[in-house]
Amino acid sequence: MPQTKLDELSDQQKVKFYQKGTFTVGNRLVDPDKRDVQASQDRSNAITSGHRACQGCGEALGARFALDAAMRAADSKVIAVNATGCLEVFSTPYPETSWQLPWMHSLFGNAPAVATGVQAAMRAKGREDVRAIAQGGDGGTTDIGFGCLSGMFERNDDVLYICYDNEAYMNTGVQRSSATPPTARTATTPAVGDAPGNVFGTGKNVPLIALAHNIPYVATASVSNLHDLEAKVQKAMSLRGARYLHIFVPCPLGWGSAAEDTIKVARLASECGLFPLWEGELGVVTGSDPIRKKVPVEDYLKTQKRFAHLFKPERDEERLAALQRMADHNIERFDLLREDKEPAI
């Protein structure tokens, strides 16, 4: 096969890994076939270094893992469509671009439909080996792009949609989205008044709504469990039709967490039960990632300034209890404290 521009780019980007410990990217102590995609010198670097994301950005990390895994699964034949948002803005400060795969940004609310168009074009040209991925933040996914997303699911178009969920509109200055959790402080749900922050009883669970479309594959994932994330991307890419992956990506800027704590914050979100990791096929939940060491929601909330008003000037016991109930409900619903303790996937 002739050397393509993509091959050239990949060659330039080949990384040398240095063994520093068990938590390094290389996973050199793990069996080769269990190493993650990032541990390979042949990873595609679909979104490469030099972009303008903030320190500790969960979205940049999530996107890198997800897209490199997708590139490996599809033999590098991937076209990505991006909704307007942080990922779009920080990756393409032209004339620089971080994208080493064909990438397109159209609008805030239409990424699923644009990806459908890409996929339709490929089908018409008999290029079904080329796979379409659409991606966006939680605002572009659960709010303004929701109509197009549901339409893409309903038609079962051959598109993998990835939502990078940082629970608010971060690009525009941290405003509430329908993925913002109750009590969280945002620019439009300020921490003032009798019930500071976002209210209870609103928002939507898009992974479960996706599941209700009976599409081939739905999963939640987190940057705290990158092996699991890659496995889910791989699984998604092994299937045809509409697939949905919802990745939990902490935002140090918007959440008021320490940049170096992104992974820790994400891990606590899952370990307390607020962000359960599960997957489902054709309308049925087929597996979940059990909690290894359950922690109270407080441990998670205390890492972030957006929840600071729950603890100061005095503890808001009532609403802390309500958040704990939400976590407990998830634990029960997805059976996260079951005995086997082995990841189901």
Place this chain on the structure above:
Amino acid sequence: MLKQIEGSRAVAEAVALCRPEVICAYPITPQTHIVEACGEFVKTGQLQNCEYVNVESEFAALSVAIGASAAGARTYTATASQGLLFMAEAVYNASGLGLPIVMTLGNRAIGAPINIWNDHSDAMSMRDAGWIMLFAETNQEALDLHIQAFRLAEQLSCPIMVCMDGFILTHAYERLEIPDQAAVDAFLPPFVPRQALDPADPYSIGAMVGPEAFTEVRYLAHDKQLQALEVIPEIHQSFKEQFGRESGGLFHTYQVEGAATVVVTMGSLAGTLKDAVDELAQEGPQVGVISLSCYRPFPRTELRHALEHARRVIVVEKAVAPGAGGVVSMDLRMALQGVDCYVKTVIAGLGGRPVTSPSLQSMLRRALKGELADLHFLDLNRGMVDRELARQRRGIATGPVAENLLKDAATHGAD
């Protein structure tokens, strides 16, 4: 092949002859039969290698078209009225990205009040969106313009709206010449995209552009439209040579030479106008007619040349810019700066009101006598308007205007 065929169906046949690879369909009210027929052609195999996508909204329809076109597929969709407004954000996006999508606009009014009938309000709302906008005078021209549009769009890498009057053309059964596949293939080469999403040669498309280059990007969009002013006549000529028909070009002239009074219009109204001026010529001077086939780019220099001897120019247009007047008139006044003539605006046919030859003739008689106001609403029911204005003068809470007028029309008839 000659066929007695509905306008919508004929356009669908023309589109199919252009071998589109992706067609998106959403049936917003008001809907034409075009995409339905396209869907049938795909299912029966008359149109092959084409993906037909039934989407969930007009916004999605054009968004799917954007993705497909960016991936290098020849792409088509159709819309009208509210549908065009619902996709407005994507309309600007498609032209900004330079994607050669062809879209039919079956021109209809915009609500509120809800109205499914013909006028040009929808097209006018998107006149500055960077699309080339062509208007068909007849169904034959509508059919022919679609074939030309794909070639023009792909040559310039710019989206094109082919406007045809909703109902009046889309639903009319007429005798049309449908070209054969070989002739269309000879006229329309395969689509070679200027840019395409391709894994072997990855591009980033759709980056943010700041103040350092935005003006230049927009200037080039303007320049592309100016290029179209040169390319459109070439394509018109080439079409004429191949198919033997006068379709498209920048505008059509009728009895303009030597005419002191010329009416300028767009769309199917031109036919009735030609009959009206011919009838009027039996009692007075011959009035000329110009119908614009190309509204964006606006053929300013060419129109100025065509109208340099006219003393009275009357623009009959099917949309109103409330608080300003007529949109086409404003464009034309710019074009005629320095020409010794006046430009009057006649607003006609709003929301499907029939524009009849007798009404046009009586308006033209007044114009020839110099009695026409600068802004004239053809067949306006003055009584109805005055009664509502009187109601409003009596108090604030007079209720919804549209409903008041319907009640008034039922009470007073068409007086």
Place this chain on the structure above:
Amino acid sequence: MTMFQVRLHGRGGQGVVTAAEMLSIAAFLEGRHAQAFPNFGSERMGAPVVSFCRIDDKPIRLREPILEPDAVIVQDVTLLGAVPVFQGLKPKGYVLVNSTKTLKELGLADALDKMPTGHVRVVGATELAVRHVGRPVPNAALLGAFAGVTGLLHFASVEAAIRDKFKGAVGDGNVKAARAAFDDVAVPA
């Protein structure tokens, strides 16, 4: 010929729009220019519907609704009195009414008594349709009668136009209904 204009009145579901289209197809088949179009609206079943057809030897530029018809076809007599179906009708024009009653019984005798002899006919088109097609859709039969009364079209063209719109057994039935109406009006009333 000078332009001949036909206005058709009926109710949604009676094939009023299709009738105008078939009429235009029949004229087209005779080498003429024809323009058929509906009175545009979002009519539902049962609502009054109007459609139009212009026939000419030269291309038709006019796009206004037909204000002064040369012929009026009334597909549904319940419209009489509710809709001004004869408005603008030319003094030497034609009228076809779908009914089994007489003009007198319909209360039309006085209104239409100035029309030329043989230009006003009542045809039981619904009954013909029920008999031959099995459905009360009177449009094809009325076109047969139109050809017979006006002499503007050959029956063969009407038959071909009907078959263009209705295939197979439905087409056969509609052609039979049209033929029966065509023969019916050949006999002076």
